[in-house]
Amino acid sequence: MKIAILGGGAAGFYTAIHCKLFNPEAEVTIIEKSQKLLSKVKVSGGGRCNVTNVESDPLKLSKHYPRGExxxxxxxxxHGSKETREFFESRGVDLVVQEDGCIFPKSQSSQTIIDCFLNECKRLNVRIxxxxNINGMKQNTDHSWCLSSKEEQLDFDKVIVCIGGLPKWEHMQWLQDLGQPMITPCPSLFTFNMPNESIRELMGTVAPQVLTRIPGLKYHGHGPLLITHWGMSGPAILMLSAKGARDLFDKNYRFICNVSWLGITNEDEIKNKILALQKELFKRKIGGASFYGLSTRLWRYLIEKSGVDVEKTWExxxxxxxxxxxxxxxxxxxxxxxxxxxxxxFVTAGGVDLQHINFKTMESKTLPNLFFAGEVLDIDGITGGFNFQAAWTTGWLAARGAAVNFSPNV
Ligand SMILES: Cc1cc2nc3c(=O)[nH]c(=O)nc-3n(C[C@H](O)[C@H](O)[C@H](O)COP(=O)(O)OP(=O)(O)OC[C@H]3O[C@@H](n4cnc5c(N)ncnc54)[C@H](O)[C@@H]3O)c2cc1C
Known part of the structure; x- marks a missing residue:
């Protein structure tokens, strides 16, 4: 059996290796259009590669995916985060779990992951x-595939598409032209620009536990918020950008962002907190000290913005x-x-429409012997190792689907 893997990124390598593990007889070839392999893995996690997350409960893990949950x-x-850890650790990659649940190689270098993949491909005889540059793809009458480049034509029994995500239609349109239903791609995981908001003067300030919302939309972000030179960033913003990726794209990135600075929306609860401080600091100035974890600078900014005199005392x-x-x-x-x-x-929302994929095998429901894995699918997660985990999981399923004559009903 000849299997082609289109794309030499995270999903492509994990899929290729597992094709060989499931079926050592299969002839597996990774076809990468550029000269660079695993380039995103290299720069991921600031060069450290956040390979997965400590969360291993399938249901809880899936909650981190605005699309694909x-x-x-x-x-x-x-095949979840536990199996991913086993895969790397059994191949000599020591992993460490950070306090926030993110998992990195102990070496703190993404090169460790790259070396692991390259060594494993060599050991298993995966061709690279x-x-x-494949510029055409056509299905033969026996449902095998013929891939063509400028120079040659290559025949494969099965093709697994792992070309990653790019929020540009041109990147994926050829799949739609082939007959694979697609969802328009758009960016996910971005920070908010606020060119006309004076809060930018507080750049570098972090509020430890906020809640962010967009009026009219049902989801929210939570966690730390970082004020930047451009506007706002940090987990509470990135989470909101991921959940709202499509709605915010439709709004052309012009909208109001509501912030609950202590992560609390209940007015009575906040009132009680203020009254408690008032009792304690009666004679002191309200803007004189930090406020429930908000820095003095941010707290003074908020008092001024509300129209209250910062020089007033609590009494x-x-x-x-x-x-x-x-x-x-x-x-x-x-x-x-x-x-x-x-x-x-940063990742792409949109891509291959999941409704037209058999999720046991990752095979197209419309085009037999065509499989998908990784970010090319309409799946994306928030930050924390979840995007790689989706690439590993869908890669493992696609490998099993393609390399084993696997019947999902068995
Ligand atoms: C800067 C940055 C840091 C990140 N850090 C993390 C992190 O720490 N943790 C995490 O979970 N996620 C992270 N992500 C997201 C993660 O990198 C991606 O979700 C993941 O790489 C997706 O894997 P993939 O194999 O589907 O796509 P990619 O890794 O993008 O690989 C796709 C490959 O296919 C090739 N290709 C494209 N078109 C074709 C074609 N027609 N024919 C042949 N080859 C083709 C591309 O050149 C590329 O090599 C990060 C993303 C970025 C941009």
């Missing part, structure tokens, strides 16, 4: 063909002042005008 929750039962706080502080702490609002791609990790 339902299907992944089943797939993770077969770089700089080969001088009127009911009107109290209400203004409650509003700013629970539903502060910022005008977003544009986005910046997050430098650490």
């Amino acid at each position: 339902r299907l992944l929750s089943k797939a993770f039962r077969e 063909n770089t700089g080969l 001088q706080l009127s009911n009107k002042d109290l209400n203004r502080l409650v509003v700013i702490l629970t539903q502060d609002a910022y005008q977003v005008e544009g986005k910046t791609t997050f430098k650490e990790e």
Whole structure:
């Protein structure tokens, strides 16, 4: 059996290796259009490669995917983060779990992961063909595939497409032309630009536990928020950008972002917190110290923005002042005008429509012997090792689907 893997990235390598593990007799070839293999793995996680996450419960793990959650929750039962760790550790890659649950190679270098893949391909005799640009693909009458480049035509029994994501239609349109239903790609995981908001002057400031929302949309982000030179970043923003990727694309990245600065939206709860401090710091200035984890600088900014005099003492706080502080702490609002791609990790939402994929085998329901894995699928996760995990899991399923004569009903 001859299997072609299109794309020499994370999903391509994991899939190729598992094709050989499932079926050592299979002839497996990775075809990479550029001269570079595993280039995203190299730069991932700031050069450290956040390979997966400590969360191993399939249902909980799947909650980190704005697109693909339902299907992944089943797939993770077969091959999830536990199996990924076993794969790397059994090949001599020591892993460490960070406090936030992210898992990295102990070497703190993505090269360890690259070396592991290259060594394993060598050991298993996976062929690697770089700089080969496939510009045509056609199904033969026996349902095998003929791939053509400028120079040659290559026949394969099965093709696994692992070309990754790019938020550009041209990157994937050829799949649609082939007859594979696709969802328009758009970026996910980006930071918010706020060119007209003075909060940017506080760049470098972190609020440890906020809640972010967009009026009219049902989801929210939570966690730390970082104020940047451009606007806002940090997990609470990235999570919101991932969940809202498609809606925010439709809004042309112009919208209001609401921030609840203590992660609390309940006004009475915030009021009680303010009253408790008022009792304690009666004679002190309200802007004189930090406020429940918010830095003094940020707290003073918020007091001023609410229209309350920062020089007032807590005992001088009127009911009107109290209400203004409650509003700013629970539903502060910022005008977003544009986005910046997050430098650490950005991914594509959209791609191969999951409805037209057999999720047991990753085979196309419309084009037999054509399989998919990785970011080319309409699957994406938030930051934390979840995007690689989706590539590993879908790669493992595609390998089993293609290399074993696997019947999903057995
Ligand atoms: C800067 C950055 C940092 C990241 N860090 C992390 C992280 O730490 N943890 C995490 O979980 N996720 C991270 N991600 C996301 C993660 O890198 C991707 O989700 C993952 O690489 C997807 O794997 P893939 O194999 O599907 O695609 P890719 O890794 O993009 O590989 C696709 C490959 O296919 C090739 N290709 C494209 N078209 C063709 C074609 N027609 N024929 C042949 N080859 C083709 C490309 O050249 C490429 O080599 C990061 C992303 C970025 C951009």
